[in-house]
Amino acid sequence: MRPLGLFRHGGLCRINYCTHKAYEEIPGPHPLPLVGNALLFSPLGLYNIPRLLDGFADLHRRYGEIVKLKMGNTPSVLLFNPNDIQAMFDHEGKFPQRPTFDALKDYRKRKYQTVGIVPDNGEEWYKMRQNVQILLKLKTVHSYWNRQQAVAEEFSASLLSKTNANGIIKDFVQHAFQYSLEAIGVICYGKRLNCLSANLQECDAIVKANIQFLKALGETFHQPPWWKLWRTKAYKIIESTQDLMMTNAIKYLEEARQKFKQNPAVFLEEDPILCHLLENDNLSATEKNLLVTEIFQGGIDATGTVVTMMLYELARNLPIQAAVYDDLIEKKLRPGYAPPLLRACLKETLRLHPTAGGTSRIINSDAILSGYRVPKGTLVVGVTPIISRMERYFSNPLQFNPWRFIDKKELPHPYASVPFGHGARMCPGRRIAEQEILLCVAEGERIAEITSVSQPSQKFYQHLNMQARLELATSALLAIITTLISTH
Numbered sequence: 001m002r003p004l005g006l007f008r009h010g011g012l013c014r015i016n017y018c019t020h021k022a023y024e025e026i027p028g029p030h031p032l033p034l035v036g037n038a039l040l041f042s043p044l045g046l047y048n049i050p051r052l053l054d055g056f057a058d059l060h061r062r063y064g065e066i067v068k069l070k071m072g073n074t075p076s077v078l079l080f081n082p083n084d085i086q087a088m089f090d091h092e093g094k095f096p097q098r099p100t101f102d103a104l105k106d107y108r109k110r111k112y113q114t115v116g117i118v119p120d121n122g123e124e125w126y127k128m129r130q131n132v133q134i135l136l137k138l139k140t141v142h143s144y145w146n147r148q149q150a151v152a153e154e155f156s157a158s159l160l161s162k163t164n165a166n167g168i169i170k171d172f173v174q175h176a177f178q179y180s181l182e183a184i185g186v187i188c189y190g191k192r193l194n195c196l197s198a199n200l201q202e203c204d205a206i207v208k209a210n211i212q213f214l215k216a217l218g219e220t221f222h223q224p225p226w227w228k229l230w231r232t233k234a235y236k237i238i239e240s241t242q243d244l245m246m247t248n249a250i251k252y253l254e255e256a257r258q259k260f261k262q263n264p265a266v267f268l269e270e271d272p273i274l275c276h277l278l279e280n281d282n283l284s285a286t287e288k289n290l291l292v293t294e295i296f297q298g299g300i301d302a303t304g305t306v307v308t309m310m311l312y313e314l315a316r317n318l319p320i321q322a323a324v325y326d327d328l329i330e331k332k333l334r335p336g337y338a339p340p341l342l343r344a345c346l347k348e349t350l351r352l353h354p355t356a357g358g359t360s361r362i363i364n365s366d367a368i369l370s371g372y373r374v375p376k377g378t379l380v381v382g383v384t385p386i387i388s389r390m391e392r393y394f395s396n397p398l399q400f401n402p403w404r405f406i407d408k409k410e411l412p413h414p415y416a417s418v419p420f421g422h423g424a425r426m427c428p429g430r431r432i433a434e435q436e437i438l439l440c441v442a443e444g445e446r447i448a449e450i451t452s453v454s455q456p457s458q459k460f461y462q463h464l465n466m467q468a469r470l471e472l473a474t475s476a477l478l479a480i481i482t483t484l485i486s487t488h
Ligand code: HEM
Pocket: 098, 117, 118, 129, 135, 294, 295, 296, 298, 299, 300, 302, 303, 306, 355, 356, 359, 360, 418, 419, 420, 421, 422, 423, 424, 425, 426, 427, 428, 429, 430, 432, 433
């Protein structure tokens, strides 16, 4: 019996070669020579990319809580048990590694000689990541409260003018993206972009570029690296959208520098995050521009999506909406405090509609996962969007029930829903996103009763593909009945 390592998971345990099963014994589909299981996920395969999560759910049904795959030469393991997700994070090490976005990394390296945070791993990732840890400081995030609240107020008011004759807002999510763009602009550029009024055209172009960027990034990530052979369409989109974002960053950071020169004390107080970056002598000007670009882009899509899904859930669950409204009147949303029901609605929205397809790490030490020995260096994918809908961890899982996050006796498993990831590589924008979403939903609640034009259907929840749910929500949804219950 040869103890190889230690792991923490409900206690200290040794990897035991007698009791723990070998990696080779993990069940999974049979790999073919050279390609492994990659064909299953190819455009013609059983589980093409839009059906990735359906594919993972199918693999879970066939093989159980842990499934072994081989994508080309790369071994990987899918996890469907929150205890294993916890163990995965326990084995992430000081420099948690995710699979890299090689096409983005390649372009940034060639064009800017620096790659930023998102596509990188290892010590280089760590050095860059230290510069944005300030985003997670609550006090710093709260210093933007008033300005972001003003954005939320303007957004809600602008929505009322966007309803059609039947009180319906068309393509709600596009408006939500304008909100998230305006709100993150306050932090990244220290200014209002005026996306909700005068500057619609520029903002629409940014939103569109960001959507194209994410789609192209996904394509280059999931497909064979054709871009290494020629500049594919997706690679060109990455080039052009990155250039657009960087041009904006250069322009607005220059404006911020001027503001800083004029009155450093005021700038420090009003724009602590920008100040922190601009004043950092360890970063080159390009690195500063790139970091701001990463925060800016990180802040658009997911936040707008979650705002849409949360309002949709409240629209379909009017008694909950009324209870949230009462809670808000009584307890008031303020920096450092969110009424418990509102906060629980956000958690429940993220449980049912997580924006990430899962959470992954290349583990940096041998681990025991579901009783199998998984070697260091294996790519481990926690399929959290499926776990967070399992009856085993959430009773009546397809029901929107925020109280499950309030009832202290029955709190869910802490790793069954991890929408912002976890550990040293957790989403650095988490606190900002939470603030923006809560401000926006609270403001929407304050001025209007929000209802849905569609009846609840189980089919909606059964779509595992987030994009499909978002499209249903945004087209079927948001009628805003504006018999203002407001205190205006
Ligand atoms: C509801 C909104 C959001 C959700 C659900 C979300 C979710 C996530 C997730 C799951 C990750 C990967 C974490 C991991 O691997 O452990 C991530 C990473 C990241 N997010 Fe967010 N995010 C949101 C908003 C934001 C915002 C507002 C920003 C910027 C202010 C941002 C910036 C980033 C960045 C830069 C990373 C890469 C971190 C790294 O690799 O070290 N995100 N996000």
